[in-house]
Amino acid sequence: MPEVREIAEKVRSKNAGPFWITVDVFCGTEEAFGRVRDGLASEAVAELFCTPPGTLRRFDIPDLRVVKFSFPRHHVQGDIHDRDMHGASYASLLAEHRLD
Amino acid sequence: MVRVLIPSGALGLGWDPEALRRGIANRPDIIAVDGGSTDSGPSYLGRGVSKYARASTKREWGELVEARSEAGVPLVIGTAGTCGAGTAVDWLAEITEETLRERGLSARIAILKSDQDRGALKKALAKGRIAPLSPAPEISDRIIDDCANIVALAGAEQISAALATGADIVIAGRATDTAIIAALPLSRGCHPGGAWHGAKIGECGALCATNPQSGVLQIDFDAEGFTVTPLAEESRATPHTVSAHMLYENADPFVLYEPGGHLDVTEARYSAIDGKRVRVEGADWTPSSDYTVKLEGARVAGHQVMVMATIRDARYVANVQEWCDHVLAGCRAKIADRLGIGYGDFDLELRVIGMNSTMGALENREGNPVEVGVMGLATAGDPATAMEIGKILNPYLLHHPLTREEEQPTFAFPFSPAEVEVGPVHAFCLNHVLRLDDPMEAFDLVVRNVVHA
Numbered sequence: 402m403p404e405v406r407e408i409a410e411k412v413r414s415k416n417a418g419p420f421w422i423t424v425d426v427f428c429g430t431e432e433a434f435g436r437v438r439d440g441l442a443s444e445a446v447a448e449l450f451c452t453p454p455g456t457l458r459r460f461d462i463p464d465l466r467v468v469k470f471s472f473p474r475h476h477v478q479g480d481i482h483d484r485d486m487h488g489a490s491y492a493s494l495l496a497e498h499r500l501d
Numbered sequence: 502m503v504r505v506l507i508p509s510g511a512l513g514l515g516w517d518p519e520a521l522r523r524g525i526a527n528r529p530d531i532i533a534v535d536g537g538s539t540d541s542g543p544s545y546l547g548r549g550v551s552k553y554a555r556a557s558t559k560r561e562w563g564e565l566v567e568a569r570s571e572a573g574v575p576l577v578i579g580t581a582g583t584c585g586a587g588t589a590v591d592w593l594a595e596i597t598e599e600t601l602r603e604r605g606l607s608a609r610i611a612i613l614k615s616d617q618d619r620g621a622l623k624k625a626l627a628k629g630r631i632a633p634l635s636p637a638p639e640i641s642d643r644i645i646d647d648c649a650n651i652v653a654l655a656g657a658e659q660i661s662a663a664l665a666t667g668a669d670i671v672i673a674g675r676a677t678d679t680a681i682i683a684a685l686p687l688s689r690g691c692h693p694g695g696a697w698h699g700a701k702i703g704e705c706g707a708l709c710a711t712n713p714q715s716g717v718l719q720i721d722f723d724a725e726g727f728t729v730t731p732l733a734e735e736s737r738a739t740p741h742t743v744s745a746h747m748l749y750e751n752a753d754p755f756v757l758y759e760p761g762g763h764l765d766v767t768e769a770r771y772s773a774i775d776g777k778r779v780r781v782e783g784a785d786w787t788p789s790s791d792y793t794v795k796l797e798g799a800r801v802a803g804h805q806v807m808v809m810a811t812i813r814d815a816r817y818v819a820n821v822q823e824w825c826d827h828v829l830a831g832c833r834a835k836i837a838d839r840l841g842i843g844y845g846d847f848d849l850e851l852r853v854i855g856m857n858s859t860m861g862a863l864e865n866r867e868g869n870p871v872e873v874g875v876m877g878l879a880t881a882g883d884p885a886t887a888m889e890i891g892k893i894l895n896p897y898l899l900h901h902p903l904t905r906e907e908e909q910p911t912f913a914f915p916f917s918p919a920e921v922e923v924g925p926v927h928a929f930c931l932n933h934v935l936r937l938d939d940p941m942e943a944f945d946l947v948v949r950n951v952v953h954a
Contacts, residue, residue, distance in 0.1 A: 415749065415750045416539075416540055416750060417750050417751055417752040418539060418750075418752070418932075419539050419543070419797075419929040419932070420634075420636055420637075420929075420932050421752045423750065423751065423752050425748045427745075449863075449865075450863065451862065451863055458752065458753070460753075460754055460755075462754065464744065465741065465744060465745055465748070467745070467748060469748055469754060471752035471753070473635075473636045477638070477929055478539070478542060478543070478929060479542040479543040479544070479926075479927065479928060479929060480802070480928060481802060481803060481805070481848055481850075481878070481880050481926055481928075482848075482850070484852065484858065484859055484861050485859055485860075486541070486542045487540060487541075490859045490860065491860075491863075493860075494863060497865075497866065
């Protein structure tokens with residue numbers, strides 16, 4: 402199966418305040434939106450980001466053809482063990498994830 | 502109708518000068534710009550300083566002060582000096598007075614401070630007036646005392662109070678990104694859902710349109726909703742670019758909590774007026790029974806020293822994780838022994854650049870890098886101990902062999918001194934809201950007139 406980046410137009414991640422990360426998958430077309438929505442199980446995404454499934458929030462937004470995930474940071478932004486102050490690199494993990 | 506001109510997503514990011522001229526010619530009712538965010542990390546709040554160069558801030562702020570004077574309308578900045586702490590507000594106030602003097606301009610300046618008194622917060626904690634958001638770190642009187650700075654995020658009420666002084670320039674401490682834009686439309690009776698929704702769409706300037714770096718955005722608020730117009734020649738807003746901005750840095754793209762209530766955009770409708778402008782209606786604002794403001798605080802979590810080596814030897818590159826494990830084990834034991842401290846009294850980490858320095862344990866790919874960097878981070882309770890740890894780490898990063906038998910290797914140090922003092926590292930330690938009886942009780946507002954002939 403293809404990786405998310407081969408189907409979606411863009412994957413972006415950012416801090417949503419110091420305690421959360423949010424990841425937006427911009428799919429572009431309706432067809433791509435359907436493939437990403439159906440091919441990304443929430444459990445698999447939670448595992449990818451090592452977050453307990455109950456803490457992962459998911460929004461499938463057909464109007465924007467966007468699938469969005471938000472989860473609490475493992476390390477609060479700026480904690481001595483935080484490696485990505487702005488949280489923009491989490492997007493790469495999801496972009497390289499294989500769809501089901 | 503209330504017309505808000507937003508020059509840029511943040512002071513310091515710049516704008517298209519032609520678009521700003523167009524914005525002034527369109528006769529706005531107010532110019533609003535954001536001055537900061539938590540996004541650059543806790544150090545700025547902890548130290549109460551700006552992340553942008555003073556020279557850049559003075560140049561950009563000077564242009565806005567001049568444009569405000571020409572338009573004869575108020576100019577408001579929220580979260581002045583990146584963090585919105587009192588010292589950062591004072592810093593921008595000083596730049597403002599310098600600018601007015603140099604340009605021969607007069608202005609009435611309102612200064613709104615968001616700094617929180619520790620004693621008052623401890624009383625509020627005891628009275629159950631501080632509530633956690635999710636996820637919230639544990640708090641106590643001790644944590645409150647440990648914070649170098651604590652600020653509360655001002656909402657539309659406090660910004661409106663500052664504008665009501667008749668100020669030409671409002672320099673606000675920490676405020677929500679939206680409050681500085683929503684305040685005037687709300688106080689003039691525009692649609693509350695529309696005012697907050699438009700403010701969220703406009704908080705990053707032209708980021709809700711094409712050519713986002715042009716910065717300049719105009720939003721017209723009225724009794725039913727709002728109209729978005731990016732002002733750079735080649736910048737266009739479409740229903741997609743505008744509605745997609747609700748995703749940006751928001752954990753929830755439909756519901757946004759603000760002091761005094763929450764915004765719900767689930768039913769909002771976005772329609773193109775033409776190829777450039779978008780009309781939005783249908784957002785809903787629900788006032789809350791309690792008036793709460795969010796708190797932010799930063800305390801010193803330790804003092805840090807960084808030591809870095811780069812490794813080009815192919816055998817060492819191939820076995821770098823094993824090498825790091827050896828270095829850490831040997832070095833930690835030596836630190837405990839020579840400094841007489843426990844393993845829990847310091848933190849030593851090696852991050853391998855070229856392997857997993859960005860994602861850490863989440864990294865799931867492997868590559869074959871030509872070289873790797875090993876960044877050692879030593880954190881301790883005081884600067885002297887952190888430096889001692891850095892110096893104990895130094896010979897390991899320079900010479901540690903993979904096996905005892907081989908000749909002693911030497912790796913590359915990119916600079917001397919090899920031990921770089923990072924300084925105090927701060928931690929965000931509040932994700933809480935504070936309940937207020939009067940929106941102004943936790944904020945401080947002063948007005949001064951600056952007159953130059």
